[in-house]
Structure formats: C-alpha cells, structure tokens
Amino acid sequence: MMKTWQAGKRLLPMTAALGLLLAGCGREDLSVLRPQGPAAESSFDLMKLAITIMIVVLLIVYSIAAYVLIRFRRKPGQREIPEQVEGNFKLEVIWTVIPLILVVILAVPTVKAVFAAGNDHSNDKNAVKVKVTGHQYWWEFEYTDYGVKTAQDLVIPAGKDIAFELSTADVLHSFWVPSLAGKMDTNPDGTVNRFSFSAPNEGVYRGKCAELCGPSHGFMEFKVKSVSEAEFEQWLASMKAPAVLPEDPQLAETFKSACLSCHAIGDGTMGSGPSLAGIGSRESVAGILLNDDTGVDGAPILDNLKTWLHDPQSVKPGNYMPDPKKDLGLTDEEIDGIAEYLAGYTLD
C-alpha cells in the first residue's frame, strides 16, 4: 500500500501539468475537463490520474517500438539468421507485474470514488430534492418538497446538495450535466436511480441526454441554472403564484382549449407536456432553441417561440406535440399571439 502511494506521489507533478493542459479544453459550462462542482471534480481527478498512468505506459511502449524499428531494420545483404530467442522469464514477469501495480494504483482510488459517488443525499434534510423524469424529448423537474414542477430549466441554489431521483416516462434516457457531474440513466422498469451533485458557483450549465432515445435524442438538451439562495426562494415563490392567462379573452380561450389540455401553466399539474409556467424566463425554447437577445448563441425568445409553434416537427423531429396549425387548427395570428403571451410570461 505504501509503495502504491509513493508511485502515486511520483505521478503527481505530471498529473498537475496535465490538469492545466486539459483545463483549456472546451466551454466552462459544458466540458468534462473544466469541472464546476465536486462530483465532476472527483471524476476529473480520476481521469487525470488515469491519463497520467496511460501516458507513461504509452511513452514506454512507443520508445521501445521506435528503438526496435530503427535499430533492428534488416540491412541490405544481411543473410545470417538472427539468434532465435525463446523468451525471457524475468522480462516476462516484469511486464506482468508492472501493469498489475499500475492497475492497483488506479483501482484503489477508483473503488473509493465509486463508493463516494454512491452516497446519495435523499435523506439529507439540507439537500434540495428533485425528481427528474425523462420524456421523449424533454426533461421534467419536480421539487417534491416545494410542490413545484418545471421543465427544461433546472433551477438550483448554488452550493447546496441536490438529491436527484431519476425516472422516465417512456424509453431510457441519461441525465448528464458534464461540467457538474457524470451521467445517470433513467430506467423504465420502475427502479429509481438516485445521485446528487452541487454547483458551488452561480451560472448556467448545459445538460444533455446521453442515451439514444429516438430521432431527437441529440436535441434533448436542458440547462441547469445555479442561483443564489435568495433568488431560488424567490423563484419558488413566483412558480407557486397563480397562473397568468393571456389578457385578450379570446386568445385566452384558444390557449386554454388548444394548449392546456396537455400543458400546465401554474399549479395545475395535469397533462403530458412540459409545464409552461414562467417560460419567458427560461434559457431556451424546447431545450434546443437558445434564447439570446444578442443573437450570438441563438435568437430572441419571441422568435424562438414562433419558430417552435409554427412547425414543432422541424425543430424536434419525432416529438409528440400536435402541430398548432395542422392538428389544432390555429391561425397564424393566434400562434403569434400565443408566442407573444408566452414570451412575456416571465417570473419576477
């Protein structure tokens, strides 16, 4: 054990250098290599250790290979038969034992981290409990302690442990926020997977579905918004505030009959579609059309809503939303009206 530790210590400088090098890779809100929370950091530490060991192995193999290939090329006119070596017991034992030692160096922290990752916070009073349900192709987040349900944007208080309960309404999905933690599947067999992570820094992180779940699997994205405790409380309060309907009574009627048969906009939690409460404050429309007034990363929310409502299938092929125009018989004006209403439906 002592020996393992020393070998590990010798690898430390290289691990540190690698860490610096890899940390330049990718976006802060997305990359595995730029972890933003303890769960992702624990994975990243193991990765650095593993990559270090593997680079050492590769260097050894490549140097021997390079040496052999240069030194022992067949020279012109070389006819004599080289000495026929059977093997070398000592050498063979060496390259059996060294990989074994390397495996032990990696296995010990791996096992430790496996059990650490298995620590779930479902009975922790201080943790925020969130029930995640995967749907083709959107995410539902239910805050069981607060009676709040939302979709696509997971709002969490910074620094607090979030205890997740993962399940699915249809096929397998996999819940993944690369910069915050590794992924976990949502199983359809009734077994509930639990895990937890926390995001110490406020910010918006990109989440993805990592298990093939149908045509729009690649578009099943979501955002994690880490906010201050106060903001979180405020968000909860405004989510629980009574639902706001469109001002124009006719539009309100249309909206109710066309949309609210599936969607909910307040505490009314009926329906198979994502909750629309406060959709104007979200980071994206349908998880994939990014809301961005500057136009760099996406489009203004109103444009996105119109894009989505005018042709949901072209945005997310295979999704289950009826086409507002073709299936629900809405006119272009009604669709635009609903888009404007939804874009303005923000939380304080």
Add this chain to the structure above:
Amino acid sequence: MDWITTVDHKKIAILYLWAGGFFFGIGGLEAILIRIQLIKPMNTFLDAQTFNELITMHGTTMIFLGVMPVIFALMNAVIPLQIGARDVAFPFLNALGFWTFLFGGLLLNLSWVMGGAPDAGWTSYTPLSSTTYSATHGVDFYTIGLQIAGLGTLIGGINFLATIITMRAPGMSYMRMPMFAWTTFITSAIILFAFPAITVGLVLLTFDRILEANFFNPLTGGNPVLWQHIFWIFGHPEVYILILPAFGIISEVIPTFSRKRLFGYSSMVFATILIAFLGFMVWAHHMFTTGLGPVANALFSVSTMLIAVPTGIKIFNWLFTMWGGQVRFTTPNLFAVGFIPTFTMGGVTGVMLASAPADFQFHDTYFVVAHFHYVIVGGLVLGLFSGLHYWWPKMFGRMLSETLGKWTFWTFIIGFHLTFFVQHFLGLMGMQRRVFTYLPNQQFDTLNLVSTIGAGLMGVGMLIFLWNIFITSRKPADAADDPWEDGRTLEWTIPSPPPEYNFKQTPLVRGIDAFWKEKLAGHKSMTPSEPVGSIHMPSATILPFLMSVGIFIAGLGFMFSRDTFGSDVLSFLFNNYIVTALGLVITFGSMLMRSLFDDHGWHIEPEELEGR
C-alpha cells in the same frame, strides 16, 4: 454453380472474403454518410430518423457482417493449412455456416428497401427497440437477420473447435500450434459460449415484437435492463471474438518479418486464454450508469482493469520479438507494426473507461466512440489488412502490389488517426454519441470537421486496396510456395494456391514453427508422416445453400405474418404462416435429404496425385 455447391474450405474462405468485403463496403459507405452529416453543426444533409438508421446499421453491419466474415475468411483459408489438415472437420457444416451468414446479412440489409432499417442503435436497447417506439419492421430485420447470421457464426466456431482438436498433423501438440491457430481455437471457444446468449436475447426480443410477449416490457412485469445484461454477456466477449484473431495474425506476421521466433510463446498462449476468461466477467462495465450500485460497479471496474495485464504481456512480447531481429517493412508487416501503437492507444483508453466514476463522464460520449474504434479499426482492421496482404498469395496465388499496399497503409492509418484521435476530445468536451447534429459554438465544430476529413482519407485507403486487388487479379498466378521467403508455418510448404487436398502427404511436425525448424536444419520441405495414398474428399452439395434459402424465406414470412398487404393473396399467404411453413419445409426437407442419402464422398488416387 461450382461456388454454390463447394465444400472446400479454401473456396469457402474466398466466399467469406467477398461477402464480408461487400458488407464491409456497405458499412463503410454508411460511416462516410454519418461523417458527412456531422461535418458541421446543424447540418441538414440527413434527417434524424435516417441518421439513427445509419448508425444502427453501420454498427451492426461492421461487427456482424463486415469484420467477422473476413476473420472467418482468413481462418478458413489458413487454419487447416497451418495445422496440416486436408480440410475442416465438417466441410458440409462449413458451407452451411457461410450460407446462413450470407442470407442473414442479406435479410438484414433488405430492411433498407423494405420499409425502414433498424433504428434503435446496434445495441437495440429496449424499450426503444420495442414496437411501441420503433414501429417499422426495422428491428425485426435486426433480430431475425442477426439470428440467421449468428447461426452461421456458431456453426463456424464449433467447426473450428472440432478441426483444431482432432485434425492436427502428427507431432503438432497444442504447445506447438501457430499463434493464429491458438487464437482461432480460443475465439471459437468464446463463440461457443457467447453466441447462445445473444441467440436467446434475440429470440426473446423477436417474441416481444412479433408475438406480443412481455419479456422486456416494464408495464407487464418485463425488465428492459435484462436486455442490457443479455446483450453485453454476449457483447463483451464479442469484442474478444474480434480482437483475438487479430492478435493471432500479428503474432504470425511479426516473427516472419523479423526472422525470429515469437518471444514468450507460452506466455502468449496463457495471455490469450486469460483474456478470454476475463472477457466473460466484465460485461457490466458497459452498464456503469444503469445504476447497479457501488458494489457491482467496483467489482466490474477492477475485473475490467485486470484485462490490461495479459494484453500488456502481448504488446511487450511483440516488441521483443523484433528486438535483435531483422525487421523487413513489407506491407503486411507495416500493418502489423502500425497495429502495435494504435492498439495500445485503444487499450489504455479501455483501462480509463474501466474506472467507473470516470466512466460516468466517458460513457455514451465520443470518448467511447474513439476508444472502440481504436480497438476495432486500429486493432482488428489493421490486423485484417496485415493478414490479407500476408496470406493473399497463399489464397490466390498472386502477390498484391507492394507499392499500392504501402499507399493503402499510409492513407488508411493517417486517415484513421485523424478521424478518431480528435474524438477523444470531442467526448471530453461534452459531445454525446449518436446525436444526428449538434448546436454551433460548443467548440465541437473544428474537431468534427477534422474527423470527417480523416474518414474521407480512410475511404481513399480502401479504394487503393480495392484497386490493388483488381490489378492483381489480372496478373498470372505465379506466387512461390513461400513468397515471403521467411515463412515459418506449414501453409508455406505447399503450393500457392494449394491443391484441393492441401497436403499430398500429411507432414510430420517437429517443433514450434515447423517449417522454419526444417529450414534451419537445412531441409527444403517437410518430412511426410505417411506414404502417398488415396485421399478422401467430401462431395460438393447444394443442400447447405438450400437450407439457408429456406431459413431466409421462413424468417421473412414470420416477420410479416401480422401485416396486412394490398393484395389478398399475399395477406393470405403471410397471415396463415404459409410462407414461413414453405421456408421451413425447404430447410427441413434438405436436412432430411442429407440424412436419408448417404454420400461417402470420393477419392483422389495416388496415380492422379503423381500425375499432376
């Protein structure tokens, strides 16, 4: 007609090669289409459904119909020659194995033109592969096509086991067998144990889809995670079914072109057996994120890492085989030498993946895509290229062009690394696999472009290889018996291509690398172990072909048994299982014929042998 009725292992090898090459081409085209779609963000070259069908068919085709048959081609072409046998143990079964594989593969690929290819990924995870979420017949083509093709593999595996156990030339003990024969032997053993698992899984999934059973349906008490276990209990050993023969090929090619015997032969054999053994105990490392719990994850992590040990033994043994030798850079050896660093890369990322907490991040990302392509393309395909160039003169009597071979090597390997090296980083930067497109500004764009360019270059390498085959086939068949001059094993003691009886007289084996040993002793040929005598040959027969056609028809009939057709006649035929029955009648009728009519084969008499 000759080709349809043949039972000669050398001709069946060529059939396997052409059929495998054909499917490999289809799989390659699918790969190129996938890479074109991913060349830039939000590309609209393909739609999402087509993309999912392409990735499913690319994976399935490459694993089951592309590389496995080429492995079987080399095994068929070489194994009986290497162990000094006149044929495989069951020539009739050998032909049957080929035809079931071919018709299974054809059935699977018919899905492209018959209403939708399978779209649930090559792993076909339930419930995505259930009729609820995959309503076309795609997954039925997958289950039934693979079932039929898998039958061929199982038959082939059993045949090689029997051949290697019973038909080695006098003096060839197990510990004198060439490494390729050893890895074929172990591979066949893995097939024997792993394929029944997928057979059962495919039957259950077929029943779920066609007969409305509920094995994997959670609503009625089924368990979708069960499919994952069944699939990977087969799927992980499958990796070793693929890679062990490549290890064998490398272990033949490197000693030949280093003019040295394989370093640490017995530890190589031991490592091969250990890899096979461990290969069966690590399947759940494909399922770390399924939520098996920390105990299972820890156990499967550690057992997976252990595979690094025997694999490491092999890598160092190859390097030290070249140490002190005279390394010649012929095309086969270029591929073998290129194999070592490339496969090592795939090996070390494998160990990284084995660490469960890190795998929570790697799993289902491009890091995994990069890893298994380093193993399967960088390992197996380079190995197959090496083997094909090496044994081509033995199979066809013609040497492939060395110049074109070197072009193939360099374009292919550079393209390969361009394609897949950057994918490690794509995965780590957050790109999940099996996405048909991705948003811009995620820093995925450049790396995906590089990857696609690399794939194009690999395609060019393949085309050069095809051109090489084409121009070689127009040259006279004049390859020497031992065209590489340093051949070490028995196949190089007989003419290229070998006569249909292989060995006029079965040779006497006096050690490892039997032919090399005779050469060192100053002999030009092997000492025979028997006088020239009458050689028994099996008769050609069309029955294996017919049996496979029957299964093919039965499969199609079963698949469409619940459909309604435009024409009443068709509906009547399919819905009453008449088509299925007809197919089965052909198959079982052929089996009956085979049982009722004894065919004792024929003999080649000594006079005829001498006359040639």
